[in-house]
Amino acid sequence: GESVGLHLPTLSVQEGDNSIINCAYSNSASDYFIWYKQESGKGPQFIIDIRSNMDKRQGQRVTVLLNKTVKHLSLQIAATQPGDSAVYFCAEMNQAGTALIFGKGTTLSVSS
Amino acid sequence: EAGVVQSPRYKIIEKKQPVAFWCNPISGHNTLYWYRQNLGQGPELLIRYENEEAVDDSQLPKDRFSAERLKGVDSTLKIQPAELGDSAVYLCASSLNLQGGQFFGPGTRLTVL
Numbered sequence: 001g002e003s004v005g006l007h008l009p010t011l012s013v014q015e016g017d018n019s020i021i022n023c024a025y026s027n028s029a030s031d032y033f034i035w036y037k038q039e040s041g042k043g044p045q046f047i048i049d050i051r052s053n054m055d056k057r058q059g060q061r062v063t064v065l066l067n068k069t070v071k072h073l074s075l076q077i078a079a080t081q082p083g084d085s086a087v088y089f090c091a092e093m094n095q096a097g098t099a100l101i102f103g104k105g106t107t108l109s110v111s112s
Numbered sequence: 113e114a115g116v117v118q119s120p121r122y123k124i125i126e127k128k129q130p131v132a133f134w135c136n137p138i139s140g141h142n143t144l145y146w147y148r149q150n151l152g153q154g155p156e157l158l159i160r161y162e163n164e165e166a167v168d169d170s171q172l173p174k175d176r177f178s179a180e181r182l183k184g185v186d187s188t189l190k191i192q193p194a195e196l197g198d199s200a201v202y203l204c205a206s207s208l209n210l211q212g213g214q215f216f217g218p219g220t221r222l223t224v225l
Contacts (some may be wrong), residue, residue: 034213043116043203043216044155089154098168099145100214102154 012109019077021106023090028071032093034100035064035075039086047075047088077108085110114138116217118204124223130192133220137185137206144181145214146172146189147203155203155216161187162210194224 013019025033031052036044050057050064050073057064063076073090087107091100117136125131137144142163147155158177160168164184172179176195181187191198201219 032211036216041218043118043205043218046213046215049213091154098210099157099160100155102156104152104154 008106009104010107010109012111013080015080015082015110015112017080019075019080019084019108019110021075021077021088021090021108023073023075023103025071025073025090025092027092027095027101028068029095030092032097033064033066033073034091035062035073036089036091036102037084037086038089038105044089080108080110082110082112084108116204116206116215118217118220120220121218122221122223124225125194126225127196128193130190131194131222132191133189133202133204133222135187135189135204135217137187137204138215141206141208141212141215142184143207143210143212143214144187145205145207146179146187147205147216149201149203149219151200158189191222194222196224198222199224 034049035047037047038044048059048062048064050066061078065074087105089102089105091102094101119134144161146158148158149155159172159179161181164181177191179189201221203216203219205214205216207214
């Protein structure tokens with residue numbers, strides 16, 4: 001079946017540190033991945049996406065890395081800030097290319 | 113530009129009562145999705161629309177759930193009758209097309225007593 005999971009349910013970092021959130025996916029045929037940030041009481045917010053023809057993509061303070069060999073996706077946040085505290089989900093486009101499959105999420109806590 | 117709009121934000125009802133959620137997607141987005149998110153979990157797709165056509169409703173419990181997107185813009189998701197297990201956040205998302213990134217609304221938190 002298709003499933004997306006995250007390695008750690010929680011991650012705690014100090015303000016200013018770099019954060020790395022990991023995700024393993026199971027469908028080797030997937031070709032589109034998205035990272036979302038969800039703050040309490042809000043819907044998931046699009047952060048960054050990557051297609052399978054790329055290994056790395058950078059945004060503002062965020063970088064997504066895709067390792068298709070081991071089916072691993074990571075989100076790196078540079079100089080983590082308290083406002084980055086949220087639940088982070090990776091999502092994988094399903095095999096039919098019609099729906100996103102979400103993992104369970106990693107809760108990032110940033111302390112000052 | 114306005115994002116995806118949903119209402120109401122919160123709804124508390126007793127079991128066996130009906131409830132409806134409304135969504136207005138981002139202007140110009142042809143694809144609309146309804147997801148359900150249980151506490152501590154990621155969103156799970158209920159139904160997907162391409163314009164006014166429901167093209168994937170395989171995960172929608174059709175005995176009690178229904179949805180419509182009559183003019184291919186805003187959409188309504190209905191539950192009748194609601195059960196205790198329906199308590200969740202119902203999220204609406206839209207994308208320009210099937211290949212585009214999905215943008216979510218704030219969700220409606222449903223509590224069934």
